[in-house]
Amino acid sequence: MSTLEAKGNWIGGAWRPSSSGEVREVRNPSNVDEVVGVVAWSTPADVAAAVESAEKAFRSWKNMPAPSRARILSKAADILAGRLEEVARLLSREQGKPIGEARGEVQRGVDLLHYYAGEGWRSLGHVIPSAAPGALMFTVREPLGVVGVITPWNFPVAIPLWKSCPALIFGNTVVLKPAADAPLTALAIASVFEEAGMPPGAFNVVTGPGSQLGDALIQHEAVKAVTFTGSNAVGAHIARQAAARGIKYQLEMGGKNAAIVLADADLDHAADVVISGAMRFAGQKCTATSRAIVERGVLDAFTEKVVERARRIAVRPATDEEAYLGPVVNEAQRQKVLEYIELGKAGEGKLAAGGGIPEGDLYARGFFVEPTVFVDVRPDARIAQEEIFGPVLSLIPADSPEQAIEIANGVKYGLSASLFTNDLTRAMQYIRDIEVGMVRVNAETAGVEFQAPFGGYKASSSYSREQGRAAIEFFTQVKTVTIAPAGGC
Ligand code: NAP
Ligand code: MG
Numbered sequence: 110m111s112t113l114e115a116k117g118n119w120i121g122g123a124w125r126p127s128s129s130g131e132v133r134e135v136r137n138p139s140n141v142d143e144v145v146g147v148v149a150w151s152t153p154a155d156v157a158a159a160v161e162s163a164e165k166a167f168r169s170w171k172n173m174p175a176p177s178r179a180r181i182l183s184k185a186a187d188i189l190a191g192r193l194e195e196v197a198r199l200l201s202r203e204q205g206k207p208i209g210e211a212r213g214e215v216q217r218g219v220d221l222l223h224y225y226a227g228e229g230w231r232s233l234g235h236v237i238p239s240a241a242p243g244a245l246m247f248t249v250r251e252p253l254g255v256v257g258v259i260t261p262w263n264f265p266v267a268i269p270l271w272k273s274c275p276a277l278i279f280g281n282t283v284v285l286k287p288a289a290d291a292p293l294t295a296l297a298i299a300s301v302f303e304e305a306g307m308p309p310g311a312f313n314v315v316t317g318p319g320s321q322l323g324d325a326l327i328q329h330e331a332v333k334a335v336t337f338t339g340s341n342a343v344g345a346h347i348a349r350q351a352a353a354r355g356i357k358y359q360l361e362m363g364g365k366n367a368a369i370v371l372a373d374a375d376l377d378h379a380a381d382v383v384i385s386g387a388m389r390f391a392g393q394k395c396t397a398t399s400r401a402i403v404e405r406g407v408l409d410a411f412t413e414k415v416v417e418r419a420r421r422i423a424v425r426p427a428t429d430e431e432a433y434l435g436p437v438v439n440e441a442q443r444q445k446v447l448e449y450i451e452l453g454k455a456g457e458g459k460l461a462a463g464g465g466i467p468e469g470d471l472y473a474r475g476f477f478v479e480p481t482v483f484v485d486v487r488p489d490a491r492i493a494q495e496e497i498f499g500p501v502l503s504l505i506p507a508d509s510p511e512q513a514i515e516i517a518n519g520v521k522y523g524l525s526a527s528l529f530t531n532d533l534t535r536a537m538q539y540i541r542d543i544e545v546g547m548v549r550v551n552a553e554t555a556g557v558e559f560q561a562p563f564g565g566y567k568a569s570s571s572y573s574r575e576q577g578r579a580a581i582e583f584f585t586q587v588k589t590v591t592i593a594p595a596g597g598c
Contacts, residue, residue, distance in 0.1 A: 115147040116292075118155055118316060119299035121162030122309025127151045127317065128158075135293055138205035138436040139426035139475040145202045146293045151317035153325035156284070159313040163255040163282035164331040166310030171252050171280040173308075178278055179229025185305035186222035189215065189298075196266065196297050198428065204262050204291045205476070206390050207425075207432035218266040218298075221559050225274035225580075233279075233581065237589075244593040250585035252280030253357060254333035257326040259319065259347070261339040262438055263393050265291035269298055271559055272336045273312060275580035281334075285314045286326055288339075290438050292316035319343070327351060334358065336575070336583065338395075341568055348571065359583050360571035361564060363496040364395045364524030366554040367517040369539065371510055372406040374529035378551065380414035382527070386553040387502040388422055388480045391437045395569075396525040396547065396555040400486075400493055402505045402513045412461065412484055412504055419462040419480045419502070426475060436476040437499055443476040446499030449492050450481055457490035458483030458503055488516045496522070510535050518544045523566030525554040546570060 115132040117124040126132075127149035137143040149155070170178070189196065196218075197211040206214065239246035256276045260268045265287060273283045287295035299314045315322060323343070327335050327350045334357035337347050344360040351358035368383045370376070386398030403411050427435035437443050447466075454460055463481030466472065478500055486493050486503035493503050507513035510530075517526055525547035528539045536550050546565040547557050557563055562579035564570040573583055 113144060113147045115149060116296050118149050118151055118159065119296065119303070119312070119314040120155070120159045121165075121313070122303070125155075125158070128154045133289070135203055137202045138438055139202075139428065141474050143202070145199070148292045148296065148316045151315050151322060153321060155315050155317070156286070156322050156325040157329060159284045159315045160255055160326065160329045160331050162310035163284050163313055166308055167254055167282045170282055170308060170311045175229040175278065175280070178280070179226040181305050181307055182222050182226035182229070182274060182278060185301050185307070186219050186226065188304050189222060189301050190219045192297075192301065193219070196294065199297055200265060200291070200294045201427045203293050204265060204438050205427045205436040207435045208428050208430060209432070210390055211427070214264060214266050217559060218270045221267065221270045221274055224560055225278045228275065228278045233585070239591060241591070241593050244591055246589070246591045249588045249590060250279065250581060251588055253584065253586060254281060255331050256281045256283050256584065257332045257335040258283055258285040259323055259326070259335065259337045259339065260285065260287050260295070262288035262290035263390070263395070265294035266298065267559070268338050269295055271576050272338075275584045276336070277312065279581065279584045281584055282310060283312045284326060284332070285312070286319060286322050287314065287316060289316070289318060323347065324350065327354070332356065334583070337361070344571070357583065358571065359573040359575060361395070361575065362569055363522055364397070364565065364569055365399050365494065365496055365520040365522040366396055366525045366545075367400040367402050368398045368527040368529065368554060369507075369510070369513045369517055370401060370403045370407065370411055371513070371528070371530040371532065371535060372404040373531050374407070375531070376407060376411050376414055379529035380411060380418055382529070382553045383502070384415060384418045384422070386527070386555050388419065388434050388500045389555070391434050391478065392500045393437060393498050394555045396557060397498075398502065398527065398554045399497060400503050400505055400517070402507050402516050404510065404513065405506050405508060408504075408506050415502070415504070416461045416482055419482045422480045424467050424472070424477055424479065426471065434480055434500055437478055438476070440476055442498065443478060446478050446497055446501065449495070449497045449499065449501060452490075453481075453483040453486070453492050453501070453503070457492050458486035463500070488519055494520055510538070514539055514542050518542075521568045524569040525549065525557070525565070527552060527554050546574075
């Protein structure tokens with residue numbers, strides 16, 4: 110065990126060890142010999158303590174004027190901006206995101222804090238004409254109570270913040286259970302809120318195994334809503350429990366995102382964007398481009414451009430300034446990606462680039478996978494249907510734009526899709542017919558903006574939307590008020 114001091118949970122405005130005394134090391138996926146930190150491996154009793162702190166804090170946090178809550182979020186934004194490099198390096202070392210993208214993510218966290226601070230100053234609710242003489246009728250939006258926030262490892266600053274900030278600004282209190290693969294970044298966010306003067310208990314973080322802490326969180330009677338981003342299997346489990354308890358829930362889950370390349374597209378632009386969507390952060394974004402569906406007329410030319418770009422990609426340890434593609438997050442994830450690559454090699458496609466583990470000392474102690482491209486992939490192949498979450502792109506030929514959309518829609522997911530064309534009519538047809546929540550034209554499937562609603566169709570989401578002003582719907586409930594003057598006026 111490392112000599113680093115273990116970081117505790119952030120509960121009720123204090124740093125507390127796990128009630129079992131257990132701790133876990135967090136290692137760097139670019140170099141497993143490096144221990145990045147040590148965290149509490151918590152128990153359901155720790156979750157209960159956090160929920161009780163959040164419950165205790167709720168009334169005064171809810172009754173604080175929203176602009177006062179806004180000032181705390183604004184202050185947190187400034188503090189995180191001042192700590193951008195420190196948090197970005199921690200994120201990059203903890204879960205392998207290339208440092209340039211890690212900086213971008215922390216900046217996004219700063220912007221999210223500013224954006225939701227702004228919500229504390231904006232109007233909420235409506236005045237509605239009443240049929241009763243002289244009466245005033247209006248709606249107010251009230252918080253739900255304690256909100257459970259369960260997040261994945263792939264955006265450990267952005268996702269906890271895009272859930273917690275709206276929860277907090279509308280007056281809810283939060284218990285965050287971050288992914289076991291990225292707990293340190295979540296604790297850094299807690300320390301930012303601590304420095305910003307967040308009242309004790311308004312925001313809490315408990316680190317440890319989701320399989321045990323998740324149930325304890327959702328089952329606690331003080332928890333009134335749960336917002337989750339992660340895999341479909343865990344999402345379905347959460348939905349069942351939340352429905353049984355009658356609490357609100359929101360799920361953002363997997364994707365199998367397609368880029369459609371039509372014959373008239375700017376192929377160099379399309380190739381740049383498709384490679385970026387497929388390979389940056391080793392394809393570990395829910396919005397990553399996993400399939401490119403290409404009209405036959407440009408298939409050879411596009412394939413050549415994509416393969417040439419894939420071969421030039423700089424695979425490096427995540428903190429290397431040159432890194433375009435770092436490691437995948439852990440050994441289990443690498444095994445899963447390599448199994449899909451084997452399926453591709455065994456006949457689901459033809460290997461055109463990559464296909465294994467890169468060789469050399471630089472890669473010997475990390476979970477690296479080569480940027481891999483398969484061509485001639487059948488739309489019903491497993492590599493074209495299932496979420497891989499690795500740097501693997503499948504090229505699928507299409508006979509027409511209509512068929513391309515049909516193939517794009519022929520998966521269980523519906524998160525994000527791109528179309529590359531200069532034909533406005535084709536673009537309009539695609540916008541109408543594509544079954545995804547995030548529709549992009551000549552833009553990457555990834556890289557969506559937080560001030561707009563975010564979420565998927567079909568199995569990618571539970572129909573609710575998060576981010577932007579859509580967050581108001583989930584994190585508040587509506588009270589309709591009628592004031593009738595006694596005796597009329
Ligand atoms: P995951 O395995 O589902 O884990 C997500 C979170 O759920 C983690 O905090 C995990 O804790 C926790 N968890 C695990 N078992 C649980 C249980 N039984 N009850 C409650 N919580 C539990 O997902 P991941 O591997 O971290 O992330 C990858 C997945 O997330 C991919 O499918 C990806 O597409 C999806 N994702 C979706 C979006 C989106 O916005 N649509 C964005 C990013 C990622 P532990 O880490 O301790 O297991
Ligand atoms: Mg997992």
